Amino acid sequence: MIEGNDIICFANDWDAEPLSKKHIVLRLARKNRVLWVNSTGNRNPTASLRDFRRAWKKVRQYLRGCFPVSKNIFVFSPLVIPFHGNRAARWVNRRLLPWSLRRACRGLGFQKPITWTFIPSSADVAGSLGERLVIYHCVDEFSKFTGADEAAILKMERALMEKADMVVVSSSRLYETKSRYNANTFLVTHGVDVAHFRDACRQGIPAPADCADLKGPVIGFVGTVADWVDLEVVRYLAASRPQWSLLLIGDIQTNTSALRELPNVHLLGRRSYQSLPAYCKTFDVAILPFVVNELTVAANPLKLREYLAAGLPVVATPLPEVLKLDGLVRMARTPEEFLNRIEALLKEGRRGPDPAVSALMEQESWDQKVEELSGIIEGLNGAGQGQALPLPARRVA
Numbered sequence: 418m419i420e421g422n423d424i425i426c427f428a429n430d431w432d433a434e435p436l437s438k439k440h441i442v443l444r445l446a447r448k449n450r451v452l453w454v455n456s457t458g459n460r461n462p463t464a465s466l467r468d469f470r471r472a473w474k475k476v477r478q479y480l481r482g483c484f485p486v487s488k489n490i491f492v493f494s495p496l497v498i499p500f501h502g503n504r505a506a507r508w509v510n511r512r513l514l515p516w517s518l519r520r521a522c523r524g525l526g527f528q529k530p531i532t533w534t535f536i537p538s539s540a541d542v543a544g545s546l547g548e549r550l551v552i553y554h555c556v557d558e559f560s561k562f563t564g565a566d567e568a569a570i571l572k573m574e575r576a577l578m579e580k581a582d583m584v585v586v587s588s589s590r591l592y593e594t595k596s597r598y599n600a601n602t603f604l605v606t607h608g609v610d611v612a613h614f615r616d617a618c619r620q621g622i623p624a625p626a627d628c629a630d631l632k633g634p635v636i637g638f639v640g641t642v643a644d645w646v647d648l649e650v651v652r653y654l655a656a657s658r659p660q661w662s663l664l665l666i667g668d669i670q671t672n673t674s675a676l677r678e679l680p681n682v683h684l685l686g687r688r689s690y691q692s693l694p695a696y697c698k699t700f701d702v703a704i705l706p707f708v709v710n711e712l713t714v715a716a717n718p719l720k721l722r723e724y725l726a727a728g729l730p731v732v733a734t735p736l737p738e739v740l741k742l743d744g745l746v747r748m749a750r751t752p753e754e755f756l757n758r759i760e761a762l763l764k765e766g767r768r769g770p771d772p773a774v775s776a777l778m779e780q781e782s783w784d785q786k787v788e789e790l791s792g793i794i795e796g797l798n799g800a801g802q803g804q805a806l807p808l809p810a811r812r813v814a
Contacts, residue, residue, distance in 0.1 A: 584598070
């Protein structure tokens with residue numbers, strides 16, 4: 418692993434659900450110092466109560482300044498105007514954001530940092546902070562999220578890729594679309610915290626109190642319940658098999674009224690990361706039903722590997738990155754196919770966590786992924802001097 422570096426990381430909010438960014442940073446922080454910059458926004462805000470609360474939260478966090486959250490990790494919430502397609506807003510952000518970040522870096526004593534950014538909206542500030550290396554780590558097709566200013570996001574992302582010393586992508590589709598803008602583009606797929614999710618396979622783990630009375634079999638989903646999740650599949654399964662329990666765990670960001678009228682659908686909302694193995698233990702079969710569009714085709718669903726690390730049988734929409742795990746996952750394109758695949762697993766006795774399935778994820782750990790990333794960085798000529806070799810684009814499985 419790389420070590421002894423100061424790293425500025427642009428990502429989502431630190432207190433949000435642990436995504437790939439946090440898993441990577443937690444490991445990097447074992448031997449490096451990290452300034453985690455809370456989200457500078459991807460979509461334009463609305464007049465909703467939710468967005469008002471988020472804006473007020475951002476102001477409170479900014480006033481708190483830079484503060485430690487873990488060993489070698491410090492969090493800072495900058496003030497930005499999240500209308501990235503607006504020229505006036507971009508003008509203000511180009512001046513306010515670098516100033517506040519340089520001040521935070523001085524306070525921490527950062528010297529010649531690495532900027533490791535996961536978000537396109539960092540394009541105007543990345544490279545202006547005295548860095549010796551700029552890395553753009555792309556894990557989604559950000560321009561396709563609902564509410565995003567597609568033209569503005571694409572413009573910022575292209576500028577970021579062209580100035581970056583290297584680009585890392587998490588899916589083959591992202592490699593195809595991003596590698597044309599930077600010769601140092603590398604494919605490194607997501608990892609998984611195998612040891613954490615393997616707890617689902619342990620005997621004696623009690624079911625969470627809010628699942629203790631569920632009727633079986635339990636068909637489970639973990640993840641953000643957003644507009645990329647095919648809720649029609651969930652509704653069809655619940656209506657077709659009223660004796661099953663459909664258990665959905667995760668922050669709800671879309672209309673779920675059609676599910677709430679079904680007594681065997683249980684929307685629990687977000688649960689702590691630490692509790693997820695116990696919830697997975699209650700699942701007989703895990704599902705990953707996604708709508709197929711430009712956003713999901715480019716995705717590498719993190720929860721898929723977490724299901725498998727928990728030893729669960731899985732039925733999923735055959736997205737390109739899901740197909741790479743064919744043989745471990747049953748594929749389904751329609752609600753009827755989801756029903757048939759689940760019933761086949763149950764008839765075969767494939768239900769609940771299986772340690773043998775979990776063991777197959779050993780080579781997919783986040784520790785190994787961070788070592789891969791470190792090896793790529795170390796391969797850049799004179800990384801300590803901020804110069805990169807003109808390497809050809811390549812893929813790292």
